[in-house]
Amino acid sequence: xxELVLQQVVNGLLVGAIxxxxxxxxxxxxxxxxxxxxAQGELYMLGGYFSYFAITLLGVDYFTSILLAMVxxxxxxxxxxRLAVRPLLGxxxxxxxxxxxxxxMMLQDLAQILWSPDPREIPTPFAAKPMIxxxxxxxxxxxxxxxxxxxxxxxxxxxxxxxxxxxxxxALAKDRDAALLMGVNAxxxxxxxxxxxxxxxxxxxxxxxxxxxxxxxxxxxxLIKGFAIVIMGGMGSTGGVFVAGLILGIxxxxxxxxxxxxxxxxxxxxxxxxxxxxxxxxxxxxxxSGA
Amino acid sequence: xxxxxxGGAFVALIALPTVVVNPYARHVLLVAxxxxxxxxxxNVVLGYAGQHAxxxxxxxxxxxxxxxxxxxxxxxxxxxxxxxxxxxxxLIALAVGYPCFRLRGIYFGMATFAFARVIYLVAQNWIGxxxxxxxxxxxxxxxxxxxxxxxxxxxEVRLHVSxxxxxxxxxxxxxRLVGSSVGRSWIAIRENExxxxxxxxxxxxxxxxxxxxxxxxxxxxxxxxxxxxxxxxxxxxxFHYIGFVFIMVVAGGTGTLIGPVLGGLVFGVxxxxxxxxxxxxxxxxxGILLVTIACLPxxxxxxxxxVSSWRRVAREDAGExxxxxxxxxxxxxxxxxxxxxxxxxxxxxxxxxxxFGGLVVLSDVSFRVExxxxxxxxxxxxxxKTTLFNIISGFLQPxxxxxxxSGVSITGCSPAEVARLGIVRTFQITSLFPDLSVxxxxxxxxxxxxxxxxxxxxxxxxxxxxxxxxxxxxxxETLRLVRLxxxxxxxxxxxxxxxxxxxxxxxxxxxxxxxxxxxxxxxGLNPEETAHLREVVLGLRARGLxxxxxxxxxxxxxxLCDRIVVLHHxxxxxxxxxxxxxxxxxVVEAYLGSDPxxx
Numbered sequence: 108x109x110e111l112v113l114q115q116v117v118n119g120l121l122v123g124a125i126x127x128x129x130x131x132x133x134x135x136x137x138x139x140x141x142x143x144x145x146a147q148g149e150l151y152m153l154g155g156y157f158s159y160f161a162i163t164l165l166g167v168d169y170f171t172s173i174l175l176a177m178v179x180x181x182x183x184x185x186x187x188x189r190l191a192v193r194p195l196l197g198x199x200x201x202x203x204x205x206x207x208x209x210x211x212m213m214l215q216d217l218a219q220i221l222w223s224p225d226p227r228e229i230p231t232p233f234a235a236k237p238m239i240x241x242x243x244x245x246x247x248x249x250x251x252x253x254x255x256x257x258x259x260x261x262x263x264x265x266x267x268x269x270x271x272x273x274x275x276x277x278a279l280a281k282d283r284d285a286a287l288l289m290g291v292n293a294x295x296x297x298x299x300x301x302x303x304x305x306x307x308x309x310x311x312x313x314x315x316x317x318x319x320x321x322x323x324x325x326x327x328x329x330l331i332k333g334f335a336i337v338i339m340g341g342m343g344s345t346g347g348v349f350v351a352g353l354i355l356g357i358x359x360x361x362x363x364x365x366x367x368x369x370x371x372x373x374x375x376x377x378x379x380x381x382x383x384x385x386x387x388x389x390x391x392x393x394x395x396s397g398a
Numbered sequence: 399x400x401x402x403x404x405g406g407a408f409v410a411l412i413a414l415p416t417v418v419v420n421p422y423a424r425h426v427l428l429v430a431x432x433x434x435x436x437x438x439x440x441n442v443v444l445g446y447a448g449q450h451a452x453x454x455x456x457x458x459x460x461x462x463x464x465x466x467x468x469x470x471x472x473x474x475x476x477x478x479x480x481x482x483x484x485x486x487x488x489l490i491a492l493a494v495g496y497p498c499f500r501l502r503g504i505y506f507g508m509a510t511f512a513f514a515r516v517i518y519l520v521a522q523n524w525i526g527x528x529x530x531x532x533x534x535x536x537x538x539x540x541x542x543x544x545x546x547x548x549x550x551x552x553x554e555v556r557l558h559v560s561x562x563x564x565x566x567x568x569x570x571x572x573x574r575l576v577g578s579s580v581g582r583s584w585i586a587i588r589e590n591e592x593x594x595x596x597x598x599x600x601x602x603x604x605x606x607x608x609x610x611x612x613x614x615x616x617x618x619x620x621x622x623x624x625x626x627x628x629x630x631x632x633x634x635x636x637f638h639y640i641g642f643v644f645i646m647v648v649a650g651g652t653g654t655l656i657g658p659v660l661g662g663l664v665f666g667v668x669x670x671x672x673x674x675x676x677x678x679x680x681x682x683x684x685g686i687l688l689v690t691i692a693c694l695p696x697x698x699x700x701x702x703x704x705v706s707s708w709r710r711v712a713r714e715d716a717g718e719x720x721x722x723x724x725x726x727x728x729x730x731x732x733x734x735x736x737x738x739x740x741x742x743x744x745x746x747x748x749x750x751x752x753x754f755g756g757l758v759v760l761s762d763v764s765f766r767v768e769x770x771x772x773x774x775x776x777x778x779x780x781x782x783k784t785t786l787f788n789i790i791s792g793f794l795q796p797x798x799x800x801x802x803x804s805g806v807s808i809t810g811c812s813p814a815e816v817a818r819l820g821i822v823r824t825f826q827i828t829s830l831f832p833d834l835s836v837x838x839x840x841x842x843x844x845x846x847x848x849x850x851x852x853x854x855x856x857x858x859x860x861x862x863x864x865x866x867x868x869x870x871x872x873x874x875e876t877l878r879l880v881r882l883x884x885x886x887x888x889x890x891x892x893x894x895x896x897x898x899x900x901x902x903x904x905x906x907x908x909x910x911x912x913x914x915x916x917x918x919x920x921x922g923l924n925p926e927e928t929a930h931l932r933e934v935v936l937g938l939r940a941r942g943l944x945x946x947x948x949x950x951x952x953x954x955x956x957x958l959c960d961r962i963v964v965l966h967h968x969x970x971x972x973x974x975x976x977x978x979x980x981x982x983x984x985v986v987e988a989y990l991g992s993d994p995x996x997x
Contacts, residue, residue: 143504190688202691202695208687216681216684376512384497
């Protein structure tokens with residue numbers, strides 16, 4: 108019994124760390140541009156495919172493939188911003204939401220056409236043999252993926268905290284007008300924000316894709332779960348979002364272990380609804396209220 | 399002319415099967431018609447009430463399941479199952495909507511979306527009820543017009559005709575609803591929820607009504623669809639359909655009656671047309687949506703209104719109206735004032751205290767406003783005047799103390815409840831319904847006395863028509879009084895600053911309240927406009943209304959007010975007639991500082 112709990116908690120931590128990556132990407136875009144980027148799930152999917160193709164076509168190792176995936180996805184993210192967000196400057200949050208939704212539809216369809224709906228396995232160099240730590244089974248792949256996720260989150264946090272661009276981004280999120288008056292280049296920062304968000308999504312896609320294969324619709328659920336985490340974790344807090352991601356991962360793991368795998372996805376939405384209903388006022392203060 | 403266009407479109411739509419003979423094309427058309435109901439439903443929530451309910455189209459699938467289950471499991475006849483399914487879906491929608499409406503903006507949207515996913519997962523996993531992913535097969539077929547009634551007509555044609563008739567009926571009813579106080583309240587909430595509240599419109603109730611009506615329409619579409627294709631599966635509750643309905647509404651034209659139908663027909667048929675490019679269907683649909691959003695912000699119907707607005711501009715240029723002359727302020731005409739103030743209508747502050755965190759904004763403020771008088775509330779910036787208005791009008795609850803109106807405590811009431819008791823306010827920063835025309839602004843503001851039930855609005859009862867005629871008289875009078883008759887069709891956003899303040903005054907008069915709170919009404923007005931304002935306020939008092947005004951224009955305050963209350967740092971430092979106030983050294987001190995030698 109205890110073994111199963113421990114095993115599920117560990118599995119949940121792994122997945123949760125990656126959900127947190129996804130959520131951070133969404134959060135930075137929502138915080139700076141006030142855009143709910145529905146195409147984030149497809150950037151995640153592209154991350155998975157880019158990593159796959161980097162390994163199979165270019166012959167690079169898995170670690171390099173993740174970096175390449177992040178770079179390519181960042182370019183794709185900037186393209187999404189130019190195509191679907193920038194032309195709608197000054198329109199309602201909802202309009203931009205729909206236009207990124209349109210991009211999401213298009214990218215998903217494009218992936219189906221180009222790469223077929225069949226799932227593909229990212230070849231990783233890790234031994235399939237599980238390691239046994241007391242009662243818990245782990246693969247080196249999972250440990251590696253978890254560490255990478257944690258490293259990326261830390262890197263993201265350090266970037267926001269200490270880099271010049273990170274400071275500009277935080278300034279824009281806190282007080283847009285003041286930041287613009289201080290000479291922050293909004294155009295460039297919007298593109299940079301999308302690039303950053305896309306890179307985070309791509310990292311998540313390449314990591315989770317290595318565990319569960321890559322396929323064109325793989326981004327749908329992580330997108331929605333990412334939003335759930337952003338709202339649960341509190342807009343604007345990297346640490347809060349990371350912890351919320353881990354909690355969601357663990358809760359899902361336990362649900363799968365003790366209840367039913369069919370209801371795993373219910374956990375995110377159930378928790379989201381409960382959090383929203385318990386403290387709507389607090390949540391409304393976390394983000395700029397949209398309308 | 400307009401009627402003819404509607405009639406023509408209706409006849410063309412109903413006669414379509416004579417041209418469209420291919421059975422597959424007829425099938426596509428039927429499905430598109432069914433989706434028009436769903437799109438109309440979302441449009442009530444999104445377009446009219448302005449609520450971004452991302453998950454709302456899930457009620458299409460819920461309606462499909464409800465009707466299918468009622469007819470398969472409980473063996474209800476198809477029409478009864480449709481009605482029952484619609485009722486069940488509406489109830490589910492109200493249960494979902496109520497908690498979600500505690501949230502606003504995108505958080506509200508995400509909450510409805512989360513509920514939609516939960517509903518999907520329940521349908522997938524509650525095998526005992528829904529058979530899970532296998533879905534419900536052999537749902538009894540749809541028959542709206544029995545074959546015996548119109549012999550010799552093919553089933554698809556009978557269905558088509560009955561669907562078009564049902565759609566026309568739905569549109570007619572929606573048209574009446576939108577034109578009534580219900581629709582005006584929805585639009586008011588969409589445009590400016592805070593102002594709507596201060597005009598007495600209970601936002602939650604109307605949002606719930608929109609959510610329910612929208613869900614009922616979606617359920618009708620879903621139920622029809624389930625019986626028509628005789629199969630329901632969880633995919634009807636999925637992401638895909640939700641996005642699809644949004645495309646129909648937005649690309650068709652949100653907040654218009656015909657837009658969603660147009661969107662439903664075009665985007666219901668389009669995917670089938672695009673079947674030639676089967677694989678790239680979503681690619682093309684997404685592209686069309688993207689282009690529509692960027693190039694046609696008002697949707698497909700925007701095309702038509704653009705053309706007609708050019709024509710209207712051309713017509714109006716011909717006859718320019720003369721500038722408005724306001725009536726003498728003493729010549730009030732009856733519609734403006736409903737119930738004159740009663741002798742008991744006094745407003746009383748009892749030891750009102752308010753703190754924001756550790757900051758004391760109001761401290762133990764007490765005073766009384768006698769009915770039929772004008773009270774001025776003055777004091778340097780930051781004295782707590784607007785906070786006091788917010789407390790009286792229900793936007794803030796005081797930390798301690800209470801406000802009484804006609805001897806009844808109004809502390810703890812919502813802004814809408816306070817308005818219903820007879821108090822209306824204006825805002826320091828001009829607050830209007832920016833995208834509504836001047837006259838629609840005023841019509842909306844009559845809510846408190848012009849509201850009526852759903853049934854009388856739908857049936858256009860004589861009482862309803864009399865009420866609507868009275869609203870029109872009110873609009874005329876108020877327009878004349880604030881001298882905006884010639885710009886009556888202009889959107890409020892496009893008015894000059896002075897005219898906007900005037901319209902704001904009109905919005906305070908239209909509810910026929912007994913006590914009016916004016917927050918810096920003269921700010922930014924030129925001397926001539928200020929003089930007119932003075933006339934209007936004096937006229938209100940002459941008719942027995944009570945006015946409380948915050949104002950920095952001392953000349954206006956001194957000439958207008960019967961009594962003045964002076965606030966400074968949240969405390970009432972003195973109260974009296976204008977003469978007493980001018981002579982009071984504490985007032986001079988508050989405004990200019992004490993002891994000029996030390997300062």
